[in-house]
Amino acid sequence: MVYLGTSEEWQHHSALLLQARPTTARITTKYKIPNIDTPKYQKLKKRKRDGETDEKDATAPKVPKAWLVLKTYDPESGVVLKFKTDRAADVGRLINGLGRLGRHMAALPVKEEAPAHSVTQSEPASHQAPEAAAPRPKEIAPATVDAKAQQGSGGGGGKKKKKGKK
Amino acid sequence: MAGHASNDEFFTQLASLIDKQQQKGHGSVYMTQKRLSYDANAATPTSAKVADDPLWDLHPPNPLPLLVRATDGKSQCKDRKKHKNKVKISTVVQPDEIESFFARYADVCKAGMQSLKKRDRSKRKKDKKKKAPAAGGEVKKA
Numbered sequence: 068m069v070y071l072g073t074s075e076e077w078q079h080h081s082a083l084l085l086q087a088r089p090t091t092a093r094i095t096t097k098y099k100i101p102n103i104d105t106p107k108y109q110k111l112k113k114r115k116r117d118g119e120t121d122e123k124d125a126t127a128p129k130v131p132k133a134w135l136v137l138k139t140y141d142p143e144s145g146v147v148l149k150f151k152t153d154r155a156a157d158v159g160r161l162i163n164g165l166g167r168l169g170r171h172m173a174a175l176p177v178k179e180e181a182p183a184h185s186v187t188q189s190e191p192a193s194h195q196a197p198e199a200a201a202p203r204p205k206e207i208a209p210a211t212v213d214a215k216a217q218q219g220s221g222g223g224g225g226k227k228k229k230k231g232k233k
Numbered sequence: 234m235a236g237h238a239s240n241d242e243f244f245t246q247l248a249s250l251i252d253k254q255q256q257k258g259h260g261s262v263y264m265t266q267k268r269l270s271y272d273a274n275a276a277t278p279t280s281a282k283v284a285d286d287p288l289w290d291l292h293p294p295n296p297l298p299l300l301v302r303a304t305d306g307k308s309q310c311k312d313r314k315k316h317k318n319k320v321k322i323s324t325v326v327q328p329d330e331i332e333s334f335f336a337r338y339a340d341v342c343k344a345g346m347q348s349l350k351k352r353d354r355s356k357r358k359k360d361k362k363k364k365a366p367a368a369g370g371e372v373k374k375a
Binding site for chain 2: 086087089090092093094095097098099100101102103104107132133134135144152153154155156157158159162163168169170172173174175195
């Protein structure tokens with residue numbers, strides 16, 4: 068279980084994991100509002116009361132602060148990538164990121180934005196595209212075997228490294 | 234388990250689920266997305282494993298739909314029995330609907346998740362704004 072530092076990092080590693088394991092990997096988004104009445108949070112309050120009574124009033128939030136955890140999990144390789152945030156400003160960006168990752172899951176091409184920007188240029192390019200696309204799958208088929216194997220092991224390696232740090 | 238809801242139903246139910254947890258003051262909402270690799274209409278799974286190809290799922294012939302689920306995580310009661318009131322909704326997103334789906338998904342989440350930290354909550358930023366006209370050079374650097 069690894070918490071990644073930035074959402075971009077999470078997005079990048081999740082994309083790699085989904086490319087390697089598009090069928091088994093899943094993304095879970097958890098939105099949690101903690102129950103401040105539970106013993107877990109009561110204990111924290113009591114500790115503060117004992118030590119710093121004045122600061123307790125300032126720090127103790129009456130309204131529970133929620134957080135959002137994004138988790139990419141692949142049961143086959145056991146890789147877990149997590150990202151946690153408590154900022155409302157992140158939500159829109161993260162969900163759009165989920166949409167982009169969803170394209171990997173659906174086995175759609177990564178970006179549709181590219182042809183939209185170069186509409187005029189894409190016309191001659193589109194003629195070339197079928198010719199170029201035709202040999203590609205044959206080339207890729209053996210190439211992906213190596214590439215994906217490396218990605219899988221690389222992902223596992225990265226996970227172990229990060230575990231070691233924390 | 235009931236079948237998948239349509240995308241519209243999913244969003245109304247998801248909005249009410251988030252709202253319910255929000256009103257309660259505590260609780261969780263779990264939303265999961267994954268590739269839908271099982272076709273209820275076909276007798277066999279559509280993306281059946283191709284013999285002798287361990288990477289059969291990396292290059293499917295057609296784009297596959299997504300399965301999106303949402304629950305409140307209440308799978309167990311306190312007495313370790315199955316919870317009767319577990320909220321569990323799911324929908325299937327077709328590949329060509331992904332972008333419109335996630336645009337709405339983001340709107341529903343942004344509208345529902347009100348307990349996260351808001352942008353303009355802190356007083357520090359207000360102070361910065363006050364300072365900004367006085368020290369214009371610093372703002373440009375920042």
